[in-house]
Amino acid sequence: MSKLRVAVLGAKGRIGSEAVRAVEAAEDMELVAALGRGDGLEALAESGAQVAVELTTPASVMDNLDYCLRHGIHAVVGTTGWTDERLAQLNGWLDASPGTGVLIAPNFSIGAVLTMKFAQIAAPYFESVEVVELHHPNKVDAPSGTATRTAQLIAQARQKAGSAPAPDATATALDGARGANVDGVPVHAIRLRGLLAHQEVLLGGEGETLTVRHDSLHHSSFMPGILLGARQVVTTPGLTFGLEHFLDLN
Numbered sequence: 475m476s477k478l479r480v481a482v483l484g485a486k487g488r489i490g491s492e493a494v495r496a497v498e499a500a501e502d503m504e505l506v507a508a509l510g511r512g513d514g515l516e517a518l519a520e521s522g523a524q525v526a527v528e529l530t531t532p533a534s535v536m537d538n539l540d541y542c543l544r545h546g547i548h549a550v551v552g553t554t555g556w557t558d559e560r561l562a563q564l565n566g567w568l569d570a571s572p573g574t575g576v577l578i579a580p581n582f583s584i585g586a587v588l589t590m591k592f593a594q595i596a597a598p599y600f601e602s603v604e605v606v607e608l609h610h611p612n613k614v615d616a617p618s619g620t621a622t623r624t625a626q627l628i629a630q631a632r633q634k635a636g637s638a639p640a641p642d643a644t645a646t647a648l649d650g651a652r653g654a655n656v657d658g659v660p661v662h663a664i665r666l667r668g669l670l671a672h673q674e675v676l677l678g679g680e681g682e683t684l685t686v687r688h689d690s691l692h693h694s695s696f697m698p699g700i701l702l703g704a705r706q707v708v709t710t711p712g713l714t715f716g717l718e719h720f721l722d723l724n
């Protein structure tokens with residue numbers, strides 16, 4: 475059987491360099507291009523890449539995806555910074571490239587995907603819920619894509635259940651002290667040397683609390699999800715948002 479031809483964008487970065495090794499080690503894949511900043515995107519088409527794994531920066535991802543979709547190259551995207559406007563633009567490009575698939579995964583690790591699921595399930599049963607994400611200090615964006623998505627899913631679950639807003643009598647606070655407000659859910663970002671990628675969802679009810687915590691201790695935690703995404707995206711046209719859709723977790 476022929477191997478899946480995979481390219482990695484952001485190949486010299488923290489996660490990109492790990493993805494290069496993972497694709498090289500996968501028996502059913504061939505690494506056909508490994509591009510860093512400044513490398514020409516034409517290498518993607520010239521190498522016959524079927525899937526591009528996009529692990530660059532929020533500032534670079536849209537141009538890279540524009541190229542991929544104009545050339546019918548499927549994409550597995552881990553890069554953060556997704557807004558409604560960006561998603562609308564991407565959907566427009568997908569409409570013009572029928573048959574091409576894009577997976578955007580706020581987090582490729584199974585534990586993080588399950589954390590989001592558990593948080594969604596638990597959120598309507600508690601009065602209060604807040605999200606804390608903790609990352610290495612070289613991370614360029616906050617809050618993390620994972621924390622933003624977690625808060626959105628929590629908010630959707632609470633809205634569906636008719637939950638009241640979380641109680642909060644705090645009337646006076648320094649700017650930022652109560653975190654960012656993502657759809658009504660406070661999200662706090664910590665940047666600390668020694669950390670990699672971690673998240674806690676704290677839920678509180680009368681006389682009890684529940685904490686759902688996940689720790690990515692190494693970039694290898696993201697690799698099975700990236701490889702799964704590359705295998706599935708080639709037969710899944712259009713936009714898939716979240717690895718859970720490829721894990722039968724919905």
Ligand SMILES: NC(=O)C1=CN([C@@H]2O[C@H](COP(=O)(O)OP(=O)(O)OC[C@H]3O[C@@H](n4cnc5c(N)ncnc54)[C@H](OP(=O)(O)O)[C@@H]3O)[C@@H](O)[C@H]2O)C=CC1
Nearest residue numbers: 484486487488489510511530534552553554579580581582
């Ligand atoms: N979804 C998930 O599970 C995960 C997502 N991420 C996300 O992935 C992204 C990358 O994270 P991380 O590896 O830590 O960041 P890094 O800064 O270590 O890596 C990004 C790399 O992309 C390079 N780059 C920038 N622009 C381009 C371009 N146009 N073409 C090719 N390469 C480019 C950078 O080069 P230079 O150094 O010159 O700027 C750098 O080498 C972030 O958005 C992060 O949040 C990270 C881990 C897991």
Ligand SMILES: O=C(O)C1=N[C@H](C(=O)O)C[C@H](O)C1
Nearest residue numbers: 554580581613618619620671
């Ligand atoms: O920058 C990182 O490191 C990570 N970024 C992603 C995010 O913003 O959620 C995924 C993971 O948290 C690691």
